[in-house]
Amino acid sequence: DAGVIQSPRHEVTEMGQEVTLRCKPISGHDYLFWYRQTMMRGLELLIYFNNNVPIDDSGMPEDRFSAKMPNASFSTLKIQPSEPRDSAVYFCASSFGHTIYFGEGSWLTVV
Amino acid sequence: AQSVAQPEDQVNVAEGNPLTVKCTYSVSGNPYLFWYVQYPNRGLQFLLKYITGDNLVKGSYGFEAEFNKSQTSFHLKKPSALVSDSALYFCAVSLFTGGGNKLTFGTGTQLKVEL
Numbered sequence: 001d002a003g004v005i006q007s008p009r010h011e012v013t014e015m016g017q018e019v020t021l022r023c024k025p026i027s028g029h030d031y032l033f034w035y036r037q038t039m040m041r042g043l044e045l046l047i048y049f050n051n052n053v054p055i056d057d058s059g060m061p062e063d064r065f066s067a068k069m070p071n072a073s074f075s076t077l078k079i080q081p082s083e084p085r086d087s088a089v090y091f092c093a094s095s096f097g098h099t100i101y102f103g104e105g106s107w108l109t110v111v
Numbered sequence: 112a113q114s115v116a117q118p119e120d121q122v123n124v125a126e127g128n129p130l131t132v133k134c135t136y137s138v139s140g141n142p143y144l145f146w147y148v149q150y151p152n153r154g155l156q157f158l159l160k161y162i163t164g165d166n167l168v169k170g171s172y173g174f175e176a177e178f179n180k181s182q183t184s185f186h187l188k189k190p191s192a193l194v195s196d197s198a199l200y201f202c203a204v205s206l207f208t209g210g211g212n213k214l215t216f217g218t219g220t221q222l223k224v225e226l
Contacts, residue, residue, distance in 0.1 A: 004154075031212065042216060042217075042218050042219065043201065043216040045213060045214070045215075048213070056213070091154060091155070093155075095212060098143055098160060098162055098212055099145075099157055099160060100145075100157075100212060100214060101157060102147075102154040102155040102156070102157075103154050104153060104154040105153075105154050107152075
C-alpha cells in the first residue's frame with residue numbers, strides 16, 4: 001500500500017489567501033485524523049472522522065478552519081483566510097484498529 | 112483527560128551503547144501506548160504499541176518498550192544504538208473507545224547517537 005498520501009507537500013502563501021490541504025487515507029481505513037505540528041504547541045489533533053463523518057472537531061482552532069471528507073478516499077482541510085500563525089506542518093493520518101498511520105505532512109508557510 | 116510526559120528534551124548516547132527514552136502517562140482507565148519516530152522533514156512512523164498482554168513489547172528497528180502500570184511508564188529502549196537512530200521520538204497514549212483512537216502525544220525527545 002502507498003500509505004497516507006498528502007498534497008501539497010510544501011506550500012507558501014500570502015496572508016489572506018485560501019489554503020486547501022488534501023489527503024488520501026490508506027484504503028480500508030475507517031478513521032481519518034488531521035493533526036498540526038508546531039514548535040510551540042507540538043502535535044495537536046484538529047479533527048477526526050469515522051466512516052466519513054466528523055466525530056470530534058474540538059481541536060479546530062477557529063472558524064477559519066474547516067475539514068471535509070466527501071468519501072472514504074479523500075479529505076480536505078481548508079484555511080480561509082490564512083494567517084501567519086497558521087504556519088505549521090499539517091499531518092493527515094488514518095487507522096483501522098489501534099494503530100494510526102501518518103502521511104508525510106503538508107508544510108505550510110503563510111507570509 | 113489523558114496526558115503524556117517525556118521529561119527529556121534530548122538524549123545523547125554513543126553508538127553501540129544502550130539507549131532509553133523515557134515516557135510517563137496519565138489516563139483514567141486502561142491505556143493504549145504507542146511510540147512513533149520522526150526523521151527530519153518526514154512524517155511520524157509507527158514503532159510499537161502496547162495494548163494488552165506481555166508488558167515487554169518489541170517493535171521495528173530493534174526497539175522495545177516496557178509497560179509498567181505501577182509507575183505509569185512506557186520507556187523506549189534499544190540494546191545497541193546506531194547513528195541512524197538519531198531522530199525525534201514521540202510517546203502517545205489513548206483510550207480506545209467506540210469513538211475512535213484519539214492519540215495524545217508527548218512533546219517529543221530528540222535522540223542523538225554519536226560515533
